[in-house]
Amino acid sequence: MTYCVGMRLDAGLIFMSDTRTNAGVDNISTVKKMHSWEIPGDRSIVIMTAGNLATTQSVISLLDxxxxxxxxxxxxxxxxxxxxxxxxxxxxxxxxxxxxNATTGMEADGAFGATMIVGGQIAGSPPRLFLIYPEGNFIEASEDTPFFQIGETKYGKPILVRALHADMSFEQALKLLMVSFDSTIKSNLSVGLPLDYIAYAADSLRIGYAGRVAQDDAYYQAVSNGWGEALTLAFDQLPEFTFD
Structure with a gap:
């Protein structure tokens, strides 16, 4: 399993993906799921992948x-x-x-399935973000749908729905993404660090900010611990339930 998020902001586009892949509890490895291409001054493209590893690697290899x-x-x-x-x-x-790769029938198609998030910008056009389905069709992010998730989506979605707003800075968005990923990692062993991220500034036409959040990253640990403490404090401040 995996977890990837792409966001559309006023400032541009931001992407984050985990790197864990597993074929069982005793067969876990690290695989990069975020890929980028650019021609400075002309275009920047980012693709994140989730699903069958052989399928996603074949697609990226062909595109590359x-x-x-x-x-x-x-x-x-x-x-x-x-x-x-x-x-x-x-x-x-x-x-x-x-x-x-599939043989026949829904079972084979599902076994080789994958989804992808594609985002970027070409000179003369605005930044755009798409979610690609296994059938080859896709949808585009908008003001009403400003982010896409693929992989293990349910644990990290609530904080994105509640806190994401278009005028966030890249720094605020990365903090929000770390909370979303921390919630997912704590809930599902198939998602894990390191995390890769790219922040693409609108009209820059180059990959600007890119990095990896390692297991021992001090800021990530501070966000993880602080979010847990904040949730406990918020829960304690809620009105008490009483039996009438």
């Missing part, structure tokens, strides 16, 4: 290969004219990889 080999550059996400066309190409590639 088409950016490098001249004979395979049609279609290439580095030459697509819009983020919408990039989302279409990612969806098409994902659908093809699933179909190539």
């Amino acid at each position: 290969e088409r950016t490098k080999a001249p004979e395979d550059r049609k279609p290439s996400i580095l030459e697509a004219p819009s983020m919408f066309q990039i989302a279409r190409e990612v969806g098409r590639t994902l659908k093809e990889v699933i179909a190539a």
Whole structure:
């Protein structure tokens, strides 16, 4: 399992993903689930993946290969004219990889399923964020739906719904994401640190802020401990229930 979040802010786009993958409680490893491409001054693209590891790695490898080999550059996400066309190409590639690996029936399709978050900006257009489904179709983030989650979504969603607002700074958004991921990590062993993040500033057309939150990261630990204490304090301050 995994957990990834992409947000649309006034300041730009922000992404965070965990790195844990497992095939059982005794087979756990670290795999990067966030991938980025850029042509400074022209475009910046970020893709996060969740689902069957063989499927997601095949899709990323195909997309990456088409950016490098001249004979395979049609279609290439580095030459697509819009983020919408990039989302279409990612969806098409994902659908093809699933179909190539599956046998027949819903069970096989589900076993090789995957979802992806695609975001970025191409010069002359605003930043855009998409959620790609295994069938290859997709939806776009909007003012009403300013964030997407993939993977283990339920534990980290409540804080995002309550606290996210479009005029947040990247620093505030990263703090919010760490709370969301901490809630998920504490509730599900299949999600874990390190965490990767990218903050893309609108109209910069380059990957600006990128990093990894390690197991011993002091700020993450402070947020985790502080959030737990704040929840306990808030609970204690709620009015007491009484039996009439």
